[in-house]
Amino acid sequence: MSEAQKAAIIGGGVIGGGWTARFLLNGWDVAVYDPDPDAERKIGEVLANARRSLPSLYDFALPDEGRLDLVTNINDAVGGARWIQESVPERLDVKRAVYRDIQAHAPADAVLASSTSGFKPSELGEGAARPEQILVVHPFNPVYLLPLVEVVPSPCTDGAIRDRAVELMRGVGMYPLLIRKEIDGHVNDRLQEALWREALWLVSDGIATTREIDDSIRFGCGLRWAQMGSFQTFWLAGGEGGMRHFMAQFGPALKWPWTKLMDVPELTDTLIDTIADQCDQQSGGMTPREMERVRDNNLVGMMRALKRTDWGAGASLNEHDRSLVPEGPAAPEPVEMFRRQVPQSWLDYNGHMNEAHYLEVFSQANDRIMALVGADQAYIDRGLSFFTVETHIRHLDELHAGEGIRVTTQVLQGSGKRLRVFHRLETDDGRLAATGEHLLIHVNLSLRKSCEPDEPVRSKLAAYEEAHRNLALPEGAGRSIG
Amino acid sequence: MSEAQKAAIIGGGVIGGGWTARFLLNGWDVAVYDPDPDAERKIGEVLANARRSLPSLYDFALPDEGRLDLVTNINDAVGGARWIQESVPERLDVKRAVYRDIQAHAPADAVLASSTSGFKPSELGEGAARPEQILVVHPFNPVYLLPLVEVVPSPCTDGAIRDRAVELMRGVGMYPLLIRKEIDGHVNDRLQEALWREALWLVSDGIATTREIDDSIRFGCGLRWAQMGSFQTFWLAGGEGGMRHFMAQFGPALKWPWTKLMDVPELTDTLIDTIADQCDQQSGGMTPREMERVRDNNLVGMMRALKRTDWGAGASLNEHDRSLVPEGPAAPEPVEMFRRQVPQSWLDYNGHMNEAHYLEVFSQANDRIMALVGADQAYIDRGLSFFTVETHIRHLDELHAGEGIRVTTQVLQGSGKRLRVFHRLETDDGRLAATGEHLLIHVNLSLRKSCEPDEPVRSKLAAYEEAHRNLALPEGAGRSIG
Numbered sequence: 001m002s003e004a005q006k007a008a009i010i011g012g013g014v015i016g017g018g019w020t021a022r023f024l025l026n027g028w029d030v031a032v033y034d035p036d037p038d039a040e041r042k043i044g045e046v047l048a049n050a051r052r053s054l055p056s057l058y059d060f061a062l063p064d065e066g067r068l069d070l071v072t073n074i075n076d077a078v079g080g081a082r083w084i085q086e087s088v089p090e091r092l093d094v095k096r097a098v099y100r101d102i103q104a105h106a107p108a109d110a111v112l113a114s115s116t117s118g119f120k121p122s123e124l125g126e127g128a129a130r131p132e133q134i135l136v137v138h139p140f141n142p143v144y145l146l147p148l149v150e151v152v153p154s155p156c157t158d159g160a161i162r163d164r165a166v167e168l169m170r171g172v173g174m175y176p177l178l179i180r181k182e183i184d185g186h187v188n189d190r191l192q193e194a195l196w197r198e199a200l201w202l203v204s205d206g207i208a209t210t211r212e213i214d215d216s217i218r219f220g221c222g223l224r225w226a227q228m229g230s231f232q233t234f235w236l237a238g239g240e241g242g243m244r245h246f247m248a249q250f251g252p253a254l255k256w257p258w259t260k261l262m263d264v265p266e267l268t269d270t271l272i273d274t275i276a277d278q279c280d281q282q283s284g285g286m287t288p289r290e291m292e293r294v295r296d297n298n299l300v301g302m303m304r305a306l307k308r309t310d311w312g313a314g315a316s317l318n319e320h321d322r323s324l325v326p327e328g329p330a331a332p333e334p335v336e337m338f339r340r341q342v343p344q345s346w347l348d349y350n351g352h353m354n355e356a357h358y359l360e361v362f363s364q365a366n367d368r369i370m371a372l373v374g375a376d377q378a379y380i381d382r383g384l385s386f387f388t389v390e391t392h393i394r395h396l397d398e399l400h401a402g403e404g405i406r407v408t409t410q411v412l413q414g415s416g417k418r419l420r421v422f423h424r425l426e427t428d429d430g431r432l433a434a435t436g437e438h439l440l441i442h443v444n445l446s447l448r449k450s451c452e453p454d455e456p457v458r459s460k461l462a463a464y465e466e467a468h469r470n471l472a473l474p475e476g477a478g479r480s481i482g
Numbered sequence: 483m484s485e486a487q488k489a490a491i492i493g494g495g496v497i498g499g500g501w502t503a504r505f506l507l508n509g510w511d512v513a514v515y516d517p518d519p520d521a522e523r524k525i526g527e528v529l530a531n532a533r534r535s536l537p538s539l540y541d542f543a544l545p546d547e548g549r550l551d552l553v554t555n556i557n558d559a560v561g562g563a564r565w566i567q568e569s570v571p572e573r574l575d576v577k578r579a580v581y582r583d584i585q586a587h588a589p590a591d592a593v594l595a596s597s598t599s600g601f602k603p604s605e606l607g608e609g610a611a612r613p614e615q616i617l618v619v620h621p622f623n624p625v626y627l628l629p630l631v632e633v634v635p636s637p638c639t640d641g642a643i644r645d646r647a648v649e650l651m652r653g654v655g656m657y658p659l660l661i662r663k664e665i666d667g668h669v670n671d672r673l674q675e676a677l678w679r680e681a682l683w684l685v686s687d688g689i690a691t692t693r694e695i696d697d698s699i700r701f702g703c704g705l706r707w708a709q710m711g712s713f714q715t716f717w718l719a720g721g722e723g724g725m726r727h728f729m730a731q732f733g734p735a736l737k738w739p740w741t742k743l744m745d746v747p748e749l750t751d752t753l754i755d756t757i758a759d760q761c762d763q764q765s766g767g768m769t770p771r772e773m774e775r776v777r778d779n780n781l782v783g784m785m786r787a788l789k790r791t792d793w794g795a796g797a798s799l800n801e802h803d804r805s806l807v808p809e810g811p812a813a814p815e816p817v818e819m820f821r822r823q824v825p826q827s828w829l830d831y832n833g834h835m836n837e838a839h840y841l842e843v844f845s846q847a848n849d850r851i852m853a854l855v856g857a858d859q860a861y862i863d864r865g866l867s868f869f870t871v872e873t874h875i876r877h878l879d880e881l882h883a884g885e886g887i888r889v890t891t892q893v894l895q896g897s898g899k900r901l902r903v904f905h906r907l908e909t910d911d912g913r914l915a916a917t918g919e920h921l922l923i924h925v926n927l928s929l930r931k932s933c934e935p936d937e938p939v940r941s942k943l944a945a946y947e948e949a950h951r952n953l954a955l956p957e958g959a960g961r962s963i964g
Contacts, residue, residue, distance in 0.1 A: 141719060215657070218710060232764060272725075355848070480874065
């Protein structure tokens with residue numbers, strides 16, 4: 001593969017730092033320009049958060065990190081860049097000035113994207129040297145975890161720039177949502193804002209505290225919203241009558257006099273103080289940094305759960321995983337199955353990786369060796385597969401969240417119905433953390449009985465057995481307890 | 483324990499059916515009254531959904547189901563009931579008439595709760611025989627999964643009734659949010675409604691389709707909302723400056739002219755058709771029943787993930803788990819560790835429980851035997867624990883989502899630093915699905931080295947070893963592969 005692509009991040013902070021992490025951890029070189037003397041520290045903190053969490057979303061190792069440069073002028077940032085992300089303060093005059101500088105030095109075919117949460121791309125491009133290069137690519141915090149980006153072209157954004165933006169966003173694991181018509185605030189912030197406005201009224205009128213409002217979200221509708229939006233939720237609620245039934249029942253309620261949405265609450269000092277004090281109490285003494293880590297742990301866990309159902313954000317992750325699966329390796333030495341990072345959702349109260357996940361890693365390796373000998377999804381769809389019937393694991397060393405690990409596998413037996421494998425789980429710094437020995441039996445899925453493998457599995461299995469025949473029996477094979 | 487408590491469900495449908503399931507699966511007897519001839523079928527469908535999902539949230543078996551009776555009059559429903567849940571159509575006159583019937587026959591100290599999403603409890607209680615008995619307990623669909631209930635007493639609701647409502651809701655695994663001041667729509671529906679209104683505008687103005695709006699939620703802010711509300715999210719976004727900083731930056735945006743929230747979109751036939759058609763397309767050919775199952779699978783997976791971080795809905799589940807842990811049993815026969823159900827989030831592409839979860843079940847059993855010999859959280863907090871160093875699993879039979887399973891354990895060795903256990907994983911219908919043999923070593927957590935156990939573990943371990951000394955070596959112990 002040719003040299004890494006380059007992204008220019010103009011403006012750091014939480015959003016610029018998040019973009020930096022997203023590109024860097026996906027193998028891009030990143031040049032950051034931000035005149036804030038604190039920029040390096042802030043970006044470093046976001047990067048630390050990202051390194052412990054973004055790789056946790058995937059079952060295979062991300063590409064090696066690109067090179068990170070903090071530069072002192074815009075030219076050095078945007079020269080040779082394929083992607084330029086502007087995340088400077090939300091002021092039109094400031095942004096437009098920055099685009100003039102950027103476009104004086106940037107390649108004409110680079111994507112020039114703005115993180116703006118409010119301005120329309122046509123406003124951004126007014127007076128620009130090349131307005132067709134500019135569009136909005138609006139992310140959500142934390143940018144290194146949440147996949148959504150709203151991609152908003154202006155009426156004059158070049159079609160090729162727009163298409164490249166969508167493609168490159170997918171390439172770094174984002175979920176690009178193309179917004180068909182530019183509008184202030186785009187789509188999602190308008191939804192969040194509406195909810196926020198009602199929430200402010202409830203606090204202002206003493207109906208509920210910030211904690212009570214937040215609890216009403218995260219113990220109820222928020223859980224739903226992580227996997228289905230309001231329309232799909234209400235479509236479901238309409239049951240057999242569908243959406244028309246739902247709207248017939250609940251549409252009229254929108255006109256009830258109890259709505260406060262006809263007005264905006266006055267943000268007096270008193271209200272701001274009330275909100276600020278309630279929020280501080282709500283955080284229960286946790287610092288923002290601590291709370292960020294909790295948030296990221298929660299998001300990692302839930303997004304990994306959605307991979308199991310292959311739904312929403314989880315489906316998006318599964319798709320990105322497929323781009324990370326390594327090439328099938330050649331025998332005859334023990335074969336590397338994959339590299340990956342230990343996600344924090346795998347820890348237990350001992351502070352190390354819970355024992356069950358050793359078998360999850362070896363199960364992933366079993367899936368991988370199955371695929372390598374031809375028992376992939378297409379083969380399984382033909383009604384044939386392997387079941388694991390026996391497992392022996394030596395837990396030799398602890399593993400911690402964020403550790404890079406690799407699994408190498410030796411085929412001890414691969415003839416007839418029997419596939420006996422021996423996996424070694426090693427850390428990137430060379431420690432042997434565990435071994436897993438497994439006996440898999442080839443089965444007919446309809447009959448739920450063992451049977452001889454079909455082609456291509458039969459031949460590929462035999463080839464692996466042959467290739468590994470002369471390797472020494474690995475230390476730990478054939479062990480029992482006691 | 484004395485006989486089961488009784489809940490009366492007045493009005494079936496999605497909400498009444500959800501309440502039925504929630505009480506029944508938590509061991510209550512339930513009497514349902516609904517004159518709808520289709521009531522039994524509809525409730526049956528909700529119950530089927532609930533049985534495959536509610537038990538999946540927990541790591542231990544729920545109580546045995548209570549008795550379900552569909553009765554033909556309100557007297558039979560509410561006689562002897564401790565809890566009465568009204569979920570009849572959203573019309574004040576209908577509800578008030580039902581309360582008259584209910585209160586003519588119900589115990590005076592039963593909680594009389596309404597599922598109403600809009601009315602204030604004081605409105606409900608107007609003209610009632612005993613308004614002090616009435617309050618709102620407003621759930622969220624699916625009631626058998628989402629833990630939030632808004633508990634809204636009126637100014638004259640009896641304090642003991644209110645307190646009992648909160649306590650009994652916790653007892654069935656709900657998260658009761660006490661609303662301090664009654665208001666139309668309570669708290670959360672007002673938030674959902676606000677978002678919904680903006681969403682309707684976006685569709686009406688052709689800015690986005692229902693799918694695009696929903697995607698903007700479930701790939702972005704929705705994921706956040708499943709674990710933190712808007713206030714906490716914005717507090718975090720304010721970084722070191724906290725909430726005041728956030729509001730200074732973003733407060734003024736609320737007054738921007740681009741908000742449409744000053745008005746309600748007209749629900750014309752055209753708009754309703756547009757929405758209904760887009761929603762049908764969005765569902766991609768899945769029926770509502772199929773979509774409900776997907777939703778429930780997603781919710782189970784994400785809520786289980788939040789148990790790992792002990793946060794939000796997950797913390798609520800962990801707390802309920804603690805009430806489900808069985809009593810410490812007596813030796814000398816192999817000891818039942820626990821019973822539980824196989825959650826659907828444990829399945830893999832073979833259509834059965836993924837191999838890694840066998841070790842998750844045995845890991846849970848290891849935790850349990852550790853607790854039984856005194857190595858509970860308090861002991862671990864003293865810096866001592868057990869690490870599993872070797873595992874041998876025989877995968878003997880498949881397990882499927884929803885199957886009831888139990889684990890029984892024999893202590894093969896429990897002296898000095900070594901704890902060797904043998905677990906049998908059986909289904910409720912008597913099949914032996916797997917065996918797990920494990921060697922655990924007692925360790926000093928600070929030094930990360932093995933050491934002799936302290937009291938009470940030393941003595942309790944020895945007692946278990948003694949109690950099991952004369953049991954035959956279980957079939958499968960001491961096995962190796964190959």
